[in-house]
Amino acid sequence: MINEQLAGVWTYRSFLNVPEEVGDFNKIKFGEGELVFEMKSEPGTIRGQLAFRSEKPDPKDARLFIYGYIEKSNFRFQGTGVKKTDAEDWVYDYNGEITPNWIDGTEKKTIMTGTVIRSVPHDGKPAGVVGSFIAVKREFLEPSQVIPLPENVLSMLSTRMHRLHHSVWHSVRDRWTRLDETKKNEIRKRGWQPGEIDDERPSITPYEDPIVLNGSGEDFLFMHRKMIMHVNSMMTEPIKGWSVIPAPGPYLIEPKFDNGNISVFPPGNPNGFTVPPLWITGNEEFDRRNAQLKSDGHYWSRMKWWDRKFKNPQYLATLTLYELGSLIEWSVHNDMHIRWASVPSDKDLVPIPTGRDERDINALKWDRTSYDFLGDTYSAHVNPVFWRLHGWVDDRINDWFEAHETVHKGQIERIQIDGVPWFKSDKWVLNDRPWDGPVHSHSDEHSIAQMEELNEIIYGVKPQSFELDQHRSVPPLTWF
Incomplete structure (x- = not known):
């Protein structure tokens, strides 16, 4: 059941755990991006991708390959940087759960919440920093x-x-x-x-x-x-x-x-x-x-x-x-x-x-x-x-x-x-x-x-011989 709830596209936001009032979300912003979970994976496991818009002057985008496992209503996963992107040296670990819905609530959304830790240092940032995250599932019925x-x-x-x-x-x-x-x-x-x-x-x-x-x-x-x-x-x-x-x-x-x-x-x-x-x-x-x-x-x-x-x-x-x-x-x-x-x-x-x-x-x-x-x-x-x-x-x-x-x-x-x-x-x-x-x-x-x-x-490739690389970055078709 939780696999089906996780599968799909989510808007991901994480923030630093600062107890003082800040007034501006950007002051505690840890990360914001797009989280995609696969519909099918091995039983008890989850896979996907977490993509951020890079803020570097010459961005190559920043993407993490997601792999983890499910324990009852909780899930854990690790994000490791995709090669040849600005996140290739990143490693982050996540612990979260699907948040229960209010029975009488309106405009209900599927939400996941949890914590995230920077597991290895990168780009001059230290390991061990912990934040919290919220992700909101994008609900959309296909035509x-x-x-x-x-x-x-x-x-x-x-x-x-x-x-x-x-x-x-x-x-x-x-x-x-x-x-x-x-x-x-x-x-x-x-x-x-x-x-x-x-x-x-x-x-x-x-x-x-x-x-x-x-x-x-x-x-x-x-x-x-x-x-x-x-x-x-x-x-x-x-x-x-x-x-x-x-x-x-x-x-x-x-x-x-x-x-x-x-x-x-x-x-x-x-x-x-x-x-x-x-x-x-x-x-x-x-x-x-x-x-x-x-x-x-x-x-x-x-x-x-x-x-x-x-x-x-x-x-x-x-x-x-x-x-x-x-x-x-x-x-x-x-x-x-x-x-x-x-x-x-x-x-x-x-x-x-x-x-x-x-x-x-x-x-x-x-x-x-x-x-x-x-x-x-x-x-x-x-x-x-x-x-x-x-x-x-x-x-x-x-x-x-x-x-x-x-x-x-x-x-x-x-x-x-x-x-x-x-x-x-x-x-x-x-x-x-x-x-x-x-x-x-x-x-x-x-x-x-x-x-x-x-x-x-x-x-240049025979029809049945092409193997899709999980970490490839091929520009999509843009004409018809």
Whole structure:
């Protein structure tokens, strides 16, 4: 029972045991960070990670590897520094317990309290210093628990075929300009270059600037429209995209009654669209970006503006289809993926703050239906939020066409490509055939083996040979 209570992400705060009144918490602050406990470990044991934001001028982050054991309602664990971080010489020991809840309390949280001792000296600080700690568990219901996809759809999207196709498609077009010619030629041999041999269409430059004018934006819009149609064909009712990008919560929903009290803002994630809590990866650039994108300010200053901008008919009527696709992909679309992403976890529901290594496509680890991290192209499409945000993107295609019909009536001709409603190549549409991968890539076992080869070509590790290092620090995927 206590394993289940401990498992998850906690906000950790420790303080020095000073008996005098201080008035300012910072005067007795011992440490503040993020504590992550694994869902499954050996019976009676606990494992995890405690991460702090480093205060050094040139920070490498500060992380402790946690290992300990449980005795009835108490637990003890030791934190040892992770190599190549600012905490690599640290050793701290902890003794704590889960604090009982008040029966009549409101807004109940799961709390742990205890004491901590610096077991060895480091950075000029002496051993033996004792403090107290409080940790508050972050309660959050994942979208899959609130707005789950139907079992048949979830099973289909979780297959290796669909995971690899979505991942490899993004990988080759997003990394094409950074691959050497040897790798490019191996990819061309398998027909997986982004676009046609005489019309290769990478999506970004070596400096990760979006390429707006080469037609890659049309590929992005077409491939995802085709995915949406496939999923909706399996649904009793199609999944509707967001009509408006959701504003920050809390969300007013039907009141709930608890012991006679009305609660209109239930905790957790009442409609599936609450922005998940932050987590620390140790990659400073990503952590700063994640914090910014999840903030209320980013919604009101950028996302709300994009929501209006990409619906404005006067603006849309000035854009080609390929401009529309690239501009959306590399702005609001990418930001939505990160904003609604939760901390990823592996096959044992162990939180992996840095995410799946892009080289690692071990089916036993990552092909389960519960792996639906929105920050990874191997898993994003398994998350129910994916279909709401991509539905929003897809609706902008219709807005674009209607805007042109008003301003440039008859200049854009509707056609179908592979049963997908699309547009004939002309002044406003560049490609005769948008690229969504080789024709055979959607169908047989051979294509699975081929896509595994492509992953090895791009990243350099065979699919079943990659062993995850507990102490690794790999930057998470930050594009889609």
